[in-house]
Amino acid sequence: MFGSFASSSRYPSDLQVWIARFSKSKTKADQLLIKTIEAFGDFAGLYTAYFEEIIVNGKFDKASTTEDRLRTRVLSVLNDYWAPVRRVAEQRMIPHYREILDEGTMEAERYLQALNLSDPGGLIYFDKAAVIRRFPYTNTPFIGVPYNITTEGAFAEGQSGSEEKFAYAKQDETLGFTEFAEKDWMAIPHELGHYVYWNQLANSDRLLEQHGEIRKGAAQVLSHSEPYQTLRSHEHKALTTTLLDWLEELYADVLGTRLGGAQFVESLQSIIERWAGNIDDLMENDGAHPVLYLRAFVREKALELNGGESPVDWPTLFQNRFGIQDELELEFEVVPVLDAATAASLDKEMLLAMLGVEPFPENLSVTGFVELPVTQVKTALLAIVSYLNEQISAVLASGIPVDIIDMSVVFDEMREQAEKEVERSQKPTYEILLQPQILEGGQQHAHNCWAHLTTHWMSTHNH
Numbered sequence: 001m002f003g004s005f006a007s008s009s010r011y012p013s014d015l016q017v018w019i020a021r022f023s024k025s026k027t028k029a030d031q032l033l034i035k036t037i038e039a040f041g042d043f044a045g046l047y048t049a050y051f052e053e054i055i056v057n058g059k060f061d062k063a064s065t066t067e068d069r070l071r072t073r074v075l076s077v078l079n080d081y082w083a084p085v086r087r088v089a090e091q092r093m094i095p096h097y098r099e100i101l102d103e104g105t106m107e108a109e110r111y112l113q114a115l116n117l118s119d120p121g122g123l124i125y126f127d128k129a130a131v132i133r134r135f136p137y138t139n140t141p142f143i144g145v146p147y148n149i150t151t152e153g154a155f156a157e158g159q160s161g162s163e164e165k166f167a168y169a170k171q172d173e174t175l176g177f178t179e180f181a182e183k184d185w186m187a188i189p190h191e192l193g194h195y196v197y198w199n200q201l202a203n204s205d206r207l208l209e210q211h212g213e214i215r216k217g218a219a220q221v222l223s224h225s226e227p228y229q230t231l232r233s234h235e236h237k238a239l240t241t242t243l244l245d246w247l248e249e250l251y252a253d254v255l256g257t258r259l260g261g262a263q264f265v266e267s268l269q270s271i272i273e274r275w276a277g278n279i280d281d282l283m284e285n286d287g288a289h290p291v292l293y294l295r296a297f298v299r300e301k302a303l304e305l306n307g308g309e310s311p312v313d314w315p316t317l318f319q320n321r322f323g324i325q326d327e328l329e330l331e332f333e334v335v336p337v338l339d340a341a342t343a344a345s346l347d348k349e350m351l352l353a354m355l356g357v358e359p360f361p362e363n364l365s366v367t368g369f370v371e372l373p374v375t376q377v378k379t380a381l382l383a384i385v386s387y388l389n390e391q392i393s394a395v396l397a398s399g400i401p402v403d404i405i406d407m408s409v410v411f412d413e414m415r416e417q418a419e420k421e422v423e424r425s426q427k428p429t430y431e432i433l434l435q436p437q438i439l440e441g442g443q444q445h446a447h448n449c450w451a452h453l454t455t456h457w458m459s460t461h462n463h
């Protein structure tokens, strides 16, 4: 166990101490945690062995600091990878947190079982917001749920909603929050939507292609949708760009609805009540998530497609709370199309900026605005929801591959990318390994190191 990591005196390890702390427990959460600590240890063993091999073969001069810098680098990378496991472990040492996290783990377990993913499971921990993260040493995702779940008030008499799960607290004095707190596990089904999106195929190389195909399919569905028959070309472009930027989040919401049902749809009501003070908040586009107003109808549509009925009357809620009528116009930002006539009218600096060669000149806005009635946008968006629902049905029918990660394969892929970089740059291996991001994911010189794996192994997703 733990490869050469735990046994090497050069890299003293206290992983056994952490394992011993949780090994008496038989809870699902603690078993998963132990498995993850062991997997980290195995990965750390491969990682340190590779660096030691470079150090030994490097025959560095006594005066050289390279050896020390390489070892510092190993420790710093491993520390980054260890931090999230340690965070889960530390939270589980606080009895009050532990109790709630156990409850969350069982909630997650119900959804994971429905997806036939009970085996890799999911490590539930507290984070500042709902998030799902993966690391190269384990196929168990880390699912962060908001801290406000811990509030005592969450168990108190509700202000809004009838079920205990949707009870609100006026104030969480223990953490100093003044916002409404809520006991709500509905972040989990959505985060699992991201997990399925990134694990719908066993072959990670084919996966990005698959994502491209889903995107292409969605674009086709859009162009055949009713609003597109009357849109002008720049509106067509603006709307397509905007809606396709939301694709992964839409996927996660559709899958989340299938898992969480009516409760998942209802949970958006409390998000809107907490986050949206006015129409602008409701229509704010962050470029990844559907605006809150439309998100309500996305979840409603997904529920209906799967035989449910929305527990919330959204039009009435929006009318009463925000005074929204159907005639509302949405404003979308779009970069103008670079046609021959536009190109001829631009000076060189501007043209290079539009081609993406140079940054845009300061104080110059080149984005145009397209305003579209929200009813049209909604119709087009819901066409994508139906399409994604079919895509998800197909994935669920064929089964989600549980990619049992073979650490040596993952590590070999990382190492291969590092060696390719050595070849490309013609620099000594140790110089490449000392660079940030090599063997950690991310981009180097605008080409992929193991960035294609980054999205797969290290994906982090908020909300």
Ligand SMILES: [Zn+2]
Residues within 6 Å of the ligand: 190, 194, 249, 252, 461, 462, 463
């Ligand atoms: Zn999300």
